[in-house]
Each structure stands twice: as structure tokens, then as C-alpha cells.
Amino acid sequence: MNVHESISEHSNKQHMHLVEFQRLDELREAAIEEAVQKCKNGEPFDVDRINEATARINAHARHGISPTRKYVTIEMVKQFVFSSQES
Numbered sequence: 001m002n003v004h005e006s007i008s009e010h011s012n013k014q015h016m017h018l019v020e021f022q023r024l025d026e027l028r029e030a031a032i033e034e035a036v037q038k039c040k041n042g043e044p045f046d047v048d049r050i051n052e053a054t055a056r057i058n059a060h061a062r063h064g065i066s067p068t069r070k071y072v073t074i075e076m077v078k079q080f081v082f083s084s085q086e087s
Contacts (some may be wrong), residue, residue, distance in 0.1 A: 039077050054071050
């Protein structure tokens with residue numbers, strides 16, 4: 001394999017890694033939005049789906065160049081909703 005092919009292969013692997021990160025991050029964001037909406041509506045909610053996506057993102061990040069994400073607590077969601085209602 002020549003240098004050009006090697007660089008192209010490496011670049012493609014990085015691109016595919018970031019595509020998967022984006023997919024997982026979109027799942028996480030959708031789960032966050034669902035929890036926020038339920039909290040705003042006074043409905044019961046949990047952060048399980050958010051943190052499942054977070055765990056998958058963080059495991060994925062160990063194998064490439066994507067960032068990690070923080071785990072979310074119920075209190076964090078409540079604080080976000082409360083602070084956004086004050087604005």
C-alpha cells in the first residue's frame with residue numbers, strides 16, 4: 001500500500017468514526033429533549049435513555065477521535081428546566 005492509500009484509508013476510518021459519533025449524539029439529544037419536555041409538563045421522567053446513549057458514546061470515543069459526554073442526573077434536568085423558565 002502506498003502512502004496516499006494509507007492516508008486515504010486512515011482518513012476514511014476517522015470520518016466513519018465521526019459519523020457514528022454523530023448518530024449516537026443525536027440519539028442522546030433526542031432523549032434529553034424528551035426528558036426536558038416531560039419535566040416541563042410535570043410528567044414523571046428518567047435519564048436512563050440519556051445515560052445509555054452516553055455510555056455508548058464514551059465507549060465509542062475510546063476507539064477514535066470523538067469527544068466524550070457527561071452522564072446526566074434527574075436533578076440536572078430539573079435545574080435546566082427551572083433555569084430556562086426563569087429567563
